């Protein structure tokens with residue numbers, strides 16, 4: 001009887017722990033309890049029985065049921081190649097080693113072995129075999145890698161042979177990485193970094209992804225979460241014990257100041273002008289201007305190929321012409337657009353409408369102008385912002401798009417209308433365009449006969465003078481363009497790590513909101529306030545996966561390929 005009661009207590013302790021954790025970590029916890037609590041071993045024949053019993057009575061995520069499967073997949077790319085890597089992970093991995101390559105090899109050392117079909121004993125291939133016993137492996141489980149010759153017949157024979165082994169099944173997309181997460185080998189930000197590294201197309205993207213995979217964001221977010229948890233513990237201690245007077249003096253003052261510090265740090269991290277996200281997703285650069293000024297010629301010169309049609313007929317470009325480029329290691333989506341002018345042509349009108357919409361979402365706008373404008377303008381009377389504002393508003397007015405979009409600059413703020421801005425995808429009022437995201441390019445300088453040095457002395461940082469025909473000034477323009485792109489994306493290998501995903505931004509914004517509410521509530525009710533601390537810490541936990549829901553995990557792992 002006592003024995004039964006004890007078993008019940010122990011088991012309910014297990015259940016209590018399990019409920020505190022996410023489904024995924026529960027499996028590890030459950031098996032840990034089984035090995036460390038001898039009493040559970042007398043109740044259940046093995047871990048699987050305990051797990052099945054628990055699933056029957058309490059229910060766990062479907063993934064838990066697969067925890068004992070051994071998974072396999074082709075981890076290298078498909079198609080003919082010199083070497084293909086087939087990866088196996090799970091409790092039965094050693095069975096594959098024994099049945100297919102004559103037994104286990106020395107851990108983490110490549111061995112040349114004959115691979116055999118486990119049923120017919122027929123040779124399939126000669127392969128390099130590597131054995132990674134858990135828990136010191138990528139997934140935390142036993143892993144084997146077969147580096148086979150990369151012909152389709154070899155690959156399919158090895159995969160079919162593995163499929164005949166009991167408890168083996170093909171891996172789902174991202175399942176190896178998911179297993180690494182479940183076994184606490186990587187947190188969610190590191191996994192997202194790994195995903196970005198696989199998809200990185202440029203040097204800067206690779207650097208940013210590698211840093212994230214190394215855990216910089218995990219360290220940052222976990223440290224905020226730990227500090228908040230400490231604040232929560234102190235607030236709870238104050239609520240529970242302050243009347244007994246055995247609590248540290250000024251404990252709440254310390255909490256208030258620490259919460260303010262954390263809130264400022266998270267806000268500063270959020271307020272990064274989307275550098276990391278821009279670098280991850282690619283920077284939108286749009287070329288705008290009047291017809292026939294050389295916008296398509298500039299796009300072709302930058303992309304070094306005739307991507308857009310160039311002709312002396314004004315209004316040749318009618319739609320948005322996009323080209324994806326790698327500029328100095330940064331990913332850029334460069335768009336040529338229809339020239340902005342008054343027109344009755346319905347198709348051209350639609351093209352102009354698209355040009356204006358593309359400008360709204362662009363991170364950097366290159367406005368191409370004819371050099372005659374310089375002669376007609378008294379630059380000495382104008383700021384850069386005033387010039388851009390009046391020029392663009394004049395173009396928009398002419399092209400009939402003024403109603404939906406209008407520039408305003410800090411110095412002519414009496415113009416209280418809408419504007420183009422990458423930060424705001426919909427028109428907004430009372431705000432000003434960020435002039436650092438605008439580059440003026442005076443093209444066709446080969447047609448200028450006057451003294452150039454006098455003409456070209458204005459707004460040096462944001463103005464370029466070039467000729468797409470002769471190539472004059474093009475190198476200087478590219479230097480300015482690269483500098484602008486670097487400013488917008490930042491250097492991914494130095495400084496504090498950048499926020500890279502909309503998912504992170506969402507949770508961090510909510511974290512700041514809860515910390516603000518903590519400040520509000522703390523004046524009236526410390527119990528309500530402490531709940532806000534718990535919610536703020538939860539938001540941070542969701543970024544790293546310390547608190548996760550199946551939905552979030554499925555979205556993250558869905559983007560991984562099979563075999564990763």
Ligand SMILES: Nc1nc2c(ncn2[C@@H]2O[C@H](COP(=O)(O)OP(=O)(O)OP(=O)(O)O)[C@@H](O)[C@H]2O)c(=O)[nH]1
Pocket residue numbers: 290291292293294295296297298309310311312313314315316317318337338339443444445446447466467468469470
């Ligand atoms: N002299 C000279 N002509 C140029 C230069 N750049 C472009 N052109 C010419 O200007 C004409 C228009 O060039 P595009 O690149 O098609 O101009 P666009 O701004 O795209 O024109 P739309 O499609 O009408 O909007 C073509 O005949 C080009 O060869 C330049 O630097 N110097």
